[in-house]
Amino acid sequence: MYLKVEFYRHQLGEEELNGVKEVLSSLFLTTGPKTREFEQSFASYLGVDGCLGVTSWTMGNFITLKALDIGPGDKVLTTPLTYVATANTILHVGAEPVFADVDPITGNLDPEAARKALTANKGVKAMIVVHLYGQMADMKALSELAKEFGVFLIEDCAHCVEGVRDGVRPGHLSDAAAFSFYATKNMTCAEGGAIVTNNQSLLERIRPLRLHGVDTYAMDQRKDGIYRHWDMTELGYKCNMHDLSAALLLPQLARIEETRKSRERLCKRYDKLLQGLDSIEIIPEIAGSTHACHLYTIRVDPDKRDRMLTELSLRGVGVGVNFRVVHLMAYYVERFGFEEGIFPMAERIGASTISLPLYPALREEEQEYVVETIKSILSEIGN
Structure with missing residues (x-):
């Protein structure tokens, strides 16, 4: 039997279409009332004080670092087991x-390893x-560590x-948390992100940075029917979320716990189906x-991982690797001289990991096909 099992399929549908239609029939396509509604709803869901919508996790984290006045001469500690955007x-x-x-x-940052690096x-x-993968790091230990060493704490969510x-929850113990709404995320608007914080002064420091450093957005420029001049108070960037993105995200936020439970059921079913395979490590x-x-x-x-990736792909199973370690990427090796073996835990995980299809629409027969294909490949290449 051969099935084509995609690595990911989005769950956008009629509610999202209706949201986009509503925006298209309104005055604002750019940052307007829908974006503000999403920001307020997202902050409320997380239980934090403030949120700003942006165009990507990358730009959200970038302007957060800028708002914290991090720049040349500074160092920032992070994990090598992440997507390259973090570094x-x-x-x-x-x-x-x-x-x-x-x-x-x-695979999350080890607080003791972080302590040694900070020292x-x-x-x-x-x-x-x-x-990583949706499992929260030990934020209580890491936030205490950040306080002890007097460093800002940012969450890559x-x-x-x-x-x-x-x-x-995300955003509770950090100075700021950045989120991604990329195409394959649990909530998606194809490309997008958000920053949340409980620090109002930091929020207001970030706000102008996402729109060229100007102090007034279009939706506020004619508030109460009175024209207001805007001013540019600093050199900013261009990464403000627009209302079309917000319209896609709001219905997904309303059903976020329902879809998480669907994925959780699938994860537990994978655990059960893979149980007993000695050559497979379940996390x-x-x-x-x-x-x-x-x-x-x-x-x-690790010696069989890439062969398995190829065989799974050839047999119709969409797979990924999350992630090969950052410090051994060609650019980082060339620029900083990193060598294999300096972060053994991250390197072991990065060399052995395979990401399997996971999304609410994944059917049981598709999931069974994925696991049976893994078993078949293992029997062929040896356990």
Whole structure:
């Protein structure tokens, strides 16, 4: 039997179409009332004070670093087991990335490794924590660490809107948290993102940076029917969310817990179907936490991983790798001289991980086909 099982299929439908139609029939296509509604709703869902919609996680994190006055001469600590954008934004503000190894189970930043890196590296001004695959990092330990060393704490929530750990949600214990609404995320508008914070002064510092440094947005320029001049107060950028994106996101936010539970059921079913395969490492969920279930990953023998990726693809199964480590990417090796072996836990996970199809519309027969195909390949190449 052969099935084509896509790695990801979005769940956008009639509600999102109606939202877009409403915006198209309104006055504002750019940043307007729908964006403001989304920002307020998203902040309320997370239980934080403020939110700003942006065009991507990358730009959201970039302008957050700029608002915190991080730049040349500064260092920012993060994990090497992440998408390159996490480290790239550090370089884009002129700072230097410093990496620390990860927890061998979750793949999240290891607080003890972070402590060693902070102790060994002077000039670290901020720490970016990634909630990998939707499992929140140990924010209580990491926030205490940030306070101890006097560094800003930023959360990379590209994988994690719905997560909870120790009663803590994204944005609760950090200076700011950045989110992604890229095409394959749990909530998507194709390209988009958001920044949340409980620091109102930081929020107002970020706001002009997302629109050229101007102090008045179009929707406020003629408030009460009176024209208002705008001024440019600093050199900003162009990454403001628009109302068409917000219209796509609002219906998804309303059903976010329903769709998370659908993915959670699929994750648990994968666990059951893969149980007993000694050559497959299943990643356990942290007890007492809520996993956002953004990605379902397995770990296999690194010497066989790429062969399995090829065979799965040839047999119709969409797969991914999240992630090959940043410090061994060609650019980082050439620029900083990083060598294999310096972050062994992250490197082991990066070399052994396979991401399997996961989305609410994934059918049981498709999931069974994925697992049977894995079993078949393992029998062919040897356990």
